[in-house]
Amino acid sequence: MQKESKIIKALVFHGELSVAVLDTTALVQEAIDRHKLTPVAAAALGRTMTAAAYLCSWLKEEGSSLFVTVDGDGVGGRISVSGDGALHLRGNVANPGADLPLRGDGKLDVSGFVGKHGTFTVVRDDGEGIPYVGTSELVSGEIAEDLSAYFLTSEQRPTAVALGVRVTAEGVCPGAGGVFLQPLPGASGEAVSFAEEKIPLFVNISRLIAEKGADGVMEEYFGTRGEARPVCFRCRCSRERAASAVQSLGREDAFALIEECGAINVHCHDCNTDYTFDKEEAEEIFRQRDDGLRG
Ligand SMILES: [Zn+2]
Missing domain, CATH: 3.90.1280.10 (HSP33 redox switch-like)
Structure with missing residues (x-):
């Protein structure tokens, strides 16, 4: 049986930075199986679901909900993911069967699938009146940079993001996840620099997750254990x-x-x-x- 997806959060750098490490392997595998995703579609939807899981981890109430829409001009069409404060997520992509050749460096062409132009939108509903809506322009269509830009422009919170999803040609996901570093209010410039310097270490985050798991990554790179919560694919339909x-x-x-x-x-x-x-x-x-x- 596949291990469950999870998010581990901790405070690092004298309590000035919130770090989150996510293992979303099982979540992405379920999305692949349900939607019959091509590998590149799995990478694009999987990264978006990982980003949404992180955003959901900030919701204060379990019943609060959150919607992430990536609407780019790539072959995949619109990506829609929703989740709640209980970290139950579900999502879809307009063209789950759209495929693209691998890039020159052998990686999946996520930005070709998503598109480089378009919008990244987050709707957050705390169930207390008018939902919060934030939107920003896509930067690269790779999702991680797009989420970073969203945090900066829409929430004024510079957040360093690494996201990765590995998928074999047969549709098996051996590793998926992300690392997020967000300065807390009042954090020093050194804390922000620390976050920016750390992120390039996670360029192969999907492989690190496959090899060490989220716990291993947290311990090895941040020297702490943090608090874990399960993340799962669960739909609201019945x-x-x-x-x-x-x-x-x-x-x-x-x-x-x-x-x-x-x-x-x-x-x-x-x-x-x-x-x-x-x-x-x-x-x-x-x-x-x-x-x-x-x-
Ligand atoms: Zn459903």
Whole structure:
């Protein structure tokens, strides 16, 4: 069985820097399996999910939610990831089957897939009124630099980011994860320099995660153990929610659709699951609603 994904956080550099190390191998593998992603699509969605997991780790309430959208001009189309304070994430990419040849250096062409022009948007909903929306221009389409630019321009928090996802041609992810270094308010210039100098050590973060795990990386590079929390792929969809979508069509339209197609199919893009309702099941949905209205 594959080990679960996790985030480990600690304070380093005299408590001036927050460091996070993420192992998202299992999370990315589940995204590959659910969406039948090509290796380059897996790298792009996997990096975005890793970034979103980090952003979610700052949410104060478990029920708070967060949405990350990377809308670039590459072949992959829009990448959408959402998660919550419990570190449950799900996501999708518009063209999961889009493929690109490897770059000259043998790496996956993530920026070709994402595109170099477009926007990186974060919507954060703490459930207390108006959600916070922050957006910035894409810098490279490699995700890590784009997230860094987002932090700087939209949240005024310079954050050093390394992200990496390894995927074999057969669709197996041996290692995925990231390292994030964020100065706390009032941090010294030395702390910021320390963060900037550390990040190049993680140019092969996916390999480091595959070899040492997040705990090993934290101990070896930051000399501390930190606090770990599990991260997992979990969708919000369910058959009950799909049934209420059928209900919201209204009886007339729902049965017209069944007449035409034989059944109603409700598709969840986030986890690539289909919920199908035949005529009898639709009857039951509307009977329950009518009973509910009478009750
Ligand atoms: Zn779903």
